[in-house]
Amino acid sequence: MDARTNLPVFFPRPDPTASYWQNHPDPYLGNVTDDQDRDQHVIKTLLIGSGITGASVAWNILQQPPSQRGRVVMLEARPVCSGATGRNGGHTKGASYRSFPSNYRTLGKIEAIKIARLEYANIRATHQFAAEHKIDCESRSCDTVDAIYDPVQWEECASAVKLMKDCFTEPGDAEGIYRYHLWTPEEAKEKFHIQGTGPDGEPLVGAVSYEAGSIHAYRFVTGVLNLCVQEGLELRTNTPATKTIRTSDGKWSVETPQQTFIANRVVLATNGYTAALCPEMQGVIVPLRGQVTAHRSGTNMPKTGLVNTFSFVYKNGFDYMIPRPAGTEFEGDIIIGGGLFRTPDNGLEEHGNTDDTSLNSAISSYLHESTPTYFGNSWGEDQPEGRIRQEWTGIMGYTLDGFPHVGHIRDNLWIGAGFQGHGMVLCWLSGKALVEKLDGIEGDVDSWFPKAFWTSEERRTAKGTLDIH
Template sequence: MDKRAAIPVTLPRSDPTRSYWQLDPDGIADLRSTDSLPDEADVVIIGSGITGAAVAFNLLSNGTRNIVMLEARQACSGATGRNGGHTKAATYGSFLDHERQYGIATAVKIARLELANIRAVHAFAKEHGIDCDSNHCDTVNIVYDPVQWEQSLHGVKAMREAMPDGDAPVYTIHSAEEAREKFFCGRGGDEGVCGAISYEAGSLSAYKLVIGLLKLCLEKGLNLQTHTPALGLEKIEGGGWKIETNRGSICAKKVVLATNGYTAHLWKKFQGVIVPLRGHVTAQRPGMNMPKEGLPVTYSFIYKEGYDYMIQRPKGSKFEDDIVIGGALMKGFEGGLEEYGTTDDTVFDGIIIEALHESLPRYFGDSWGVDNPEGRLRLAWTGIMGYSPDGLPFVGEMPGEKDLWVSCSFQGHGMVLCWMCARALVTMMEGQGKEEELKKLDSWFPEIFKITEERMRLTFHGRLH
């Protein structure tokens, strides 16, 4: 793993695999708000995914103007525009680890943030009329490994005791037989179901959500510059930063790195600290025996070596009823080792794609039936995520570097972390000298998410949780 983490992080590749969510690129995909790059800005945000867009929206809503956003490729072409469409936390799976390492109060705070993030994302889409196929629904974890099943039950029990009421996830435990009957799994296929746990989650097109959010930002004055990769950062004597791009340089009072798995390319101190990891996703047509009314929930399938995650496209959406399933990392060569450290989303691992392709008839068995006459696989693609040594995001001002701000490294769970982390980052950026605002932030934002020199010295050993 040391060798993989040491691979120099590059810029995003110019010709990535085509994402299912971007088969019809939006009209702002290649937008440059101004023909030339401005000479200066109050804030430069690097990255146009959910983090960059959410930071921009919060800053603009609070009155900041003269914000420039730089994107290396098309708008929202990174991890956000390439994910599996899930707004799902697996909080009970990490709760006991967080409690052991950081204490019960912090574990509870993380759990509440993740649930609040899911609710906030879907509520925002509804409030602003963003057509992103938002489906705020339940999810189920189908567990096949006895050891993980026992650990899951312990995690749920601990959360129920620690969070008896208030903003806490509500878990329902299902026996193996209930899982087979209610969720169409485990008959005529992989029948080794130990049980299942269902709870609140959702699905959406993160690409369409963020495109809608960027349009709101453009209305508020955001200057978006796509196909403008940031090549380097240089401190300006007296304050501020100079950002070099392929189209010249721009000076900013503040810089926000919303660059997730690519962060170490711009700021070398993150090399080996935020490690890229390539994820694989497929879109598949449902088998002919699958419920015509659609599946009632989203899914994760948890087995000894790892997990897969899955949503079904809602009625009325393009390619309705398609099943989007990703994961299978551990099915790759040497447990997916070669997926770490790479920023190459132009190709995929054939072993992992084959594992995903073969997974659905096995999970659903008799409920799958024969394949759709048009074929099972519609599309496969990859995307680059960012992982940290302690399994937590980095949020805050870069230690020792004034006005260089970071919100990165979301462990493949950005859709349940990025929104609230962006809100927290903006509070930090605007809260200097505003003790009351910072005190409110500390009431809900985990201190351990904040970037520190101590965390920057940790060694990466692989994906956690």
């Protein structure tokens, strides 16, 4: 594992697998250029990466007066939002009960509560922003269901829910952050159509439901970036940053194949690719390739799609599943990702892997069979066109301590990366927190943003072993 963790990190590849979410590219942000004469002027803020973190940072900077915010430029190596954000399932799901006990033990009650509250607030804030700005991105709030096939994890689930109930005592918590409902196997099978088994034929032990949601993440981010461009953001797609150099006068020189940009400060919103530009993050943020499939729904499934989103939790891993909502293109399609630990090498070759131009055949085989396995008789027959509509890969960023790196690295070099495949639940408000530190905005950011998420030299130099369970 250590050898995979320390593999050199490469830049985004030019011809990735086609993401289901990018089949209809944004018509306005496909290939953005700008007046070359302006490039002679120093940029105040250069953002690298156009995913949800970069979009959040850009939006929050641009809310300041023009005289204060200065010139803001965003570089994207490939077409807009072509990294992890444009490739994940769009699951706005905290699953805070799974990490809360560990955070409680290692960080203490106050910090554990702060992390769970951030996840919940981030979900709400993401959907609220989409609604307020009328972004057409399939934004919806709904209950999610974790179907659990491992008795040990079922007991841990029940214990965690009780612990959260004891810790969250503010008015409204019972209807929000710890609104968990435990279901017996019989109840869950009947209510949620999960009539099958776990991946190894194991029976369902129980299920837990709670508030979550789903969103078309590519459309959400391109919607935000369209707003940012209107506010003055200069977006450059197909412009990969290849080197960052600190100049003698204290600025940053950022090289691309097209030209060199000079900026007062640089923000890395580069997630799994970060170490390619920032050597001190080598082995600190580790790329991990994930795989996703889009399934045409079986003939016995609800015609307009499932109401809930799902995770399927088994002994050494889990899969996540998002149905396309009614009234959308391909309504009822089931997006399911995971399968990392279903390979002969237990997913080892996906660690440190930045090649999203190809698929892992073992994971493909597993994911292809996952829907009839989990839904059993509720699935029915496959559609005449075939079960699989599309499959693709994407690169996530994992950290040794399990928390993202947000904040100041050194010399006006800033970061928001390493979101553990959990970006849809952390990135939007992490971008806001980063900007409050970046611009010294007076406020109470430390009262709501977890201390464990701020990057530090201590965190960046700590030793450890990557654990993504």
